[in-house]
Structures are given as structure tokens and as C-alpha cells.
Amino acid sequence: xxxxxxxxxxxxxxxxxxxxxxxxxxxxxxxxxxxxxxxxxxxxxxxxxxxxxxxxxxxxxxxxxxxxxxxxxxxxxxxxxxxxxxxxxxxxxxxxxxxxxxxxxxxxxxxxxxxxxxxxxxxxxxxxxxxxxxxxxxxxxxxxxxxxxxxxxxxxxxxxxxxxxxxxxxxxxxxxxxxxxxxxxxxxxxxxxxxxxxxxx
Numbered sequence: 001x002x003x004x005x006x007x008x009x010x011x012x013x014x015x016x017x018x019x020x021x022x023x024x025x026x027x028x029x030x031x032x033x034x035x036x037x038x039x040x041x042x043x044x045x046x047x048x049x050x051x052x053x054x055x056x057x058x059x060x061x062x063x064x065x066x067x068x069x070x071x072x073x074x075x076x077x078x079x080x081x082x083x084x085x086x087x088x089x090x091x092x093x094x095x096x097x098x099x100x101x102x103x104x105x106x107x108x109x110x111x112x113x114x115x116x117x118x119x120x121x122x123x124x125x126x127x128x129x130x131x132x133x134x135x136x137x138x139x140x141x142x143x144x145x146x147x148x149x150x151x152x153x154x155x156x157x158x159x160x161x162x163x164x165x166x167x168x169x170x171x172x173x174x175x176x177x178x179x180x181x182x183x184x185x186x187x188x189x190x191x192x193x194x195x196x197x198x199x200x201x
Contacts, residue, residue: 001127002103002144003047003171004028007063014195015188022184030125032100038174045185046174049102049144051109057174062192067106067167068145070157072137083163086114093121095133095141101125106169107142113166118142131157142167 004026012024027037035054038046053059069084071077077084090111096118097104104118111118121139124130127147134141135156151157173189175181181189 001028001030001097001101001125002049002065002147003034005127006144006146007171008047011188011192014191015184018191019184019187022187024184030098030100031102031105035174038176042176044175044182045188048172048174049169050105050172051169053172054174056177058177059172059174060189061170062173062189063171063196065169065171066145067103067142067169068148069140069142069160069162070131070134070148070152071140071160072135073155073158074137075140075158077140077160078158080160083161084165085163086111086116086165089140089162089165090116090118093119093139095130095139096120096123097127097130097143098123098125102169103127103142103144106167110166114164 008026012026015022015024027043029037031048031050031054034046034048035057037043039057047062048054049065069089096107107118122133124133127143130141130143131148131151133139135151140160148157148159152159175185
């Protein structure tokens with residue numbers, strides 16, 4: 001959903017400018033669903049978030065991302081100077097993405113590697129809904145930095161530092177191993193990689 005809401009519209013907009021004859025149909029879902037659509041329904045290309053590629057699909061990392069812990073400015077954590085530890089995060093009910101999302105997978109793997117589990121106060125299938133819940137004071141949330149930049153910049157959310165919790169992840173393009181990428185999918189992937197490379201320089 002992070003890719004679909006915050007990255008894909010820009011990627012597909014560029015593709016339409018460079019290749020106006022290409023017609024695109026975008027299906028939105030979490031990483032688990034995106035892999036299913038590519039594998040079982042024959043989509044040319046999909047994009048997933050997480051620590052590893054879905055089983056049975058070819059993949060290529062296109063962009064790095066990381067998760068951040070965010071709270072409403074009124075939350076006590078917004079003013080703390082000491083980073084949140086793994087044990088503290090694991091004992092705090094969180095506003096989380098649903099099971100099957102790349103965001104939740106990364107958080108659970110990060111805490112699991114340290115012997116902890118995440119405690120959901122509520123699980124939602126929409127990043128936008130989670131941000132709204134966090135802004136309203138429902139509790140801390142762990143989301144992609146890409147998805148929270150705007151709210152952090154305008155002061156609706158505050159990033160809380162964490163320590164010792166590996167929250168890095170990758171955005172991957174995925175496609176079926178038994179079928180080569182179609183020409184439009186190749187052009188899209190090439191444009192994404194070219195643009196990201198240009199941003200780094």
C-alpha cells in the first residue's frame with residue numbers, strides 16, 4: 001500500500017509522459033496480495049515491501065526505505081530525549097498495519113529477532129487510516145518514512161527515535177519466473193531505476 005499510495009502514482013505518471021500509448025491498470029493491496037496478483041492473476045509486474053522477496057517470484061530491489069515510529073505531538077513520546085528501546089516498543093500497544101503487509105512484516109521480524117513481539121491496539125489495512133489514528137492520539141504507529149514525511153513536516157506527527165531496532169527494508173519489483181517482463185514493464189522498471197539513481201547523485 002505504501003508503494004501504491006506514495007510511489008506508483010509518480011512512477012506511472014512519468015511512464016505516461018514518456019509512453020502515452022501504454023495503458024496501465026493498477027491494483028492496490030498489501031505485499032502479500034501484490035505477490036498473489038502477480039503469481040496467480042498474471043499481472044506484468046508488482047511491487048512489494050519487506051525484508052525478502054516473495055517465494056517463487058523473480059525480484060529486483062528498486063528503492064531503500066525504512067520504518068519510523070510516529071506519534072501525535074500531544075503524545076508524551078513526542079517530547080522524549082531518550083530513544084525507545086526494543087523492550088519498550090514491544091510492551092506498548094501500537095496502531096499497526098494488517099497481517100500480510102510489508103510494513104508489519106518488517107516490524108515483527110525486527111522485534112522477533114530480538115526476542116520480542118509487537119502488541120497491536122488496532123490493525124488497519126490503510127496507511128492513511130493509521131496516520132489519522134496516530135494524529136488523533138490513538139497511539140504510536142510504525143510506518144514508512146516515505147508515507148509520513150508530509151505529516152512530520154507540517155507538525156501533525158512527530159518521529160520518535162528508536163535504538164537497536166532494525167527497521168530498514170527494501171521496495172522490490174516482482175514478476176513471474178516463468179515469464180519474461182513485458183516491454184512496458186521493462187520500460188517502467190528502467191525509468192524507476194534511472195530516476196532513483198539520478199536522485200542519489
